Amino acid sequence: MATIYQVSELASVSLATVSRVINNNSLVSEKTKNKVLAAMKTLDYRPNTVAQSLASNRSNSVGILVSELHGSFYSSMMSDIELALREFGKHAIITAGHSDEKSEKEGVEFLISRSCDALILHVEAVSDDYLIDLKKRNIPFVTVNRYIPEIAANCICLDNELGGYIATSFLLKQGHREIAYIAGPLWKTDASDRYKGHLRALAEFQVKANPRLLYEGNFQEEGGQKGVQYFLETGIFFSAIACANDEMAAGAMSALREKGRDIPDDVSVIGFDNLIFSRYTYPKLSTINYPISAIGKTAASWVLNNLYINRKEDIQHLFTPELVVRDSVKNINE
């Protein structure tokens, strides 16, 4: 690999001049510029970004931490963020936190030590205090899908509670009263918020929440499947199931069908997230829209605005979930 020094030799200019044309900030005469450009070309010179980072303390890359690398939800968020960043010539460095405190911290520290210019964090296991501390360490970052009052300006969120409320309200309005709920891992704030919304809707309709109608799943297809199994085994009656995400809804629908229950004639199902595949299930899944793309882009904008562009634009911090009505919920009022 050619270095800046070899380029400067070949172009017979100083090292600093080469650096100038690389970053084309300082004024360089057209003539010497061309000389340098030519030298760079013949040497097939590529700047060593590590050295650049060390010298300038900037890396032109932002670190992204998501819980898992797999799964439609995370991957489409990463994708949106990466696309937005790359438009500005910035790169994404991505790593996974695995919903584990130690692992999440490790990931964050790794990204920092790689001198990322900013971080976009989808963390779940790390404490609020850790993040508040992170802010004090003067590391620019936003959290996605996690709200912490003390650092509200750094949070970009969906109103998960409202989403849960909307989903169950819809079921209630369609005449359902015995509503099973398949939750995500309840220690995760988004899972518990969605569940709280569910409870609020029930309360509003004066329906008593039955603890036997709650199953705590894992946000994956398998969780939905097991939830249905559980409800069926206990023999409790339910006319609808609200699922905390689309994957579990898909698993639930599959399990219901296997047990001979028609959807939505025997059991209605509603999901959450509005992932792409929910348009292609059978029946097509009614769900709550999570504007992943918008949130991803917003997170990227936050970074770009705060860091590179330097104009402090106002940014949307709280996004509103919306009901998406398709074919998996039946109106049993009639």
Place this chain on the structure above:
Amino acid sequence: MATIYQVSELASVSLATVSRVINNNSLVSEKTKNKVLAAMKTLDYRPNTVAQSLASNRSNSVGILVSELHGSFYSSMMSDIELALREFGKHAIITAGHSDEKSEKEGVEFLISRSCDALILHVEAVSDDYLIDLKKRNIPFVTVNRYIPEIAANCICLDNELGGYIATSFLLKQGHREIAYIAGPLWKTDASDRYKGHLRALAEFQVKANPRLLYEGNFQEEGGQKGVQYFLETGIFFSAIACANDEMAAGAMSALREKGRDIPDDVSVIGFDNLIFSRYTYPKLSTINYPISAIGKTAASWVLNNLYINRKEDIQHLFTPELVVRDSVKNINE
């Protein structure tokens, strides 16, 4: 952020000694070691990996390039690789190539310039020569899902042609003769290999390939949908559809149902990849298993073996696809 220098001062040892305990390679007396460790703790010292990389020309991280960050296929591959690497304390730096030559090259060069110790590449648009050249540049890398004879030792592949053959053979054995084919973008080698396998199976059964039964999709749900629309519009008869991946199969099934065609009674459908969601579609999708997890782990092993462990283990380079029979294909022999 504390530096190695400050640690050395606090521990009143030399800078070199601190470096030694960080990398605990050289011999350091227990006593001074503890002094240094204590100093590191009180200063909350974290090594600057950028500086480490620059000085040592290693980064303890491997670069991964996939076509897209979204999509079940890529994301589960990334996930498997990352997991395997992290087990050895190595980090993954991930970026996207977007199936575009310029973008893929950019991604590769970015990873190199970040001084990744090795690369795992899922590239599509870049030429064979570029990769052969890359090998000459002495950059350790493996390609996934792309076979290049000249650098066979660096390739980890699925036998896509065989997979396409198996899928269509299965359809033929079940009595189907009018088989529509929804391909991926045919300029991609995996898509065209799968299609070639399809043709070989047809030839073996002495079924003439009908060009009107071919639709070139985009590997996404939408492609399957459009494929079905296209076939239906042309009014051509078909009793089965082979899809080049599961997403398109899902789209195709959805479109068929919308047009009132039952699956598999009216039309049989087979997919490719065996993504998780294919177990949860309705009907459950028959497909070809792509051992993504095994391939991801193998790629990671290659890197680990070649780079860090230094024992040259034999590694599987060609993986064999397998038929997964579920409910979406009907036997019409009877």
Place this chain on the structure above:
DNA sequence: TTGTATGCGTTATCAA
């Protein structure tokens, strides 16, 4: 407009 010199935070090669 260009060049010189210093520093970024480490590793690694010498000596001691």
Place this chain on the structure above:
DNA sequence: TTGATAACGCATACAA
């Protein structure tokens, strides 16, 4: 077992 000191490849303040 330890300590100086020179790289690593580049950015940048200061001089010219």
